[in-house]
Amino acid sequence: MLEPVLRSQGLSWRSEGMSLATLDHAQWFHRDVDMGDWLLYVQDSPSSQGGRGMARAQVFDSSGRLVSTIAQEGMVRIPTDSGADAGSGRWRIRIGEGDDGSAIPS
Numbered sequence: 001m002l003e004p005v006l007r008s009q010g011l012s013w014r015s016e017g018m019s020l021a022t023l024d025h026a027q028w029f030h031r032d033v034d035m036g037d038w039l040l041y042v043q044d045s046p047s048s049q050g051g052r053g054m055a056r057a058q059v060f061d062s063s064g065r066l067v068s069t070i071a072q073e074g075m076v077r078i079p080t081d082s083g084a085d086a087g088s089g090r091w092r093i094r095i096g097e098g099d100d101g102s103a104i105p106s
Helices: 003-008
Strands: 019-029 039-049 052-061 066-079
Touching: 003 039, 003 052, 003 066, 039 066
Parallel strands: none
Antiparallel strands: 019 066, 039 052, 052 066
């Protein structure tokens, strides 16, 4: 479910050396749902910065009714690129960048 978090930071599941962990997750069912029915799963990431990201999803049934909401918070770390830090276990996090990569106003 953290795919939108990765994409918002220009990363993918194949990003070399990436460390990813779920910090919290929850799912709420708003009404009875037939799991054998067609369901639409819509997900996005309202915030991803400082090495953490929030993902959310909504599930709709074939009549367009919202049947479930899902949320997940994750940690994302990428190894530092500099030669001095190579293999040191140091991680780069993107502090000070907004969801679109722009600087966050102070």
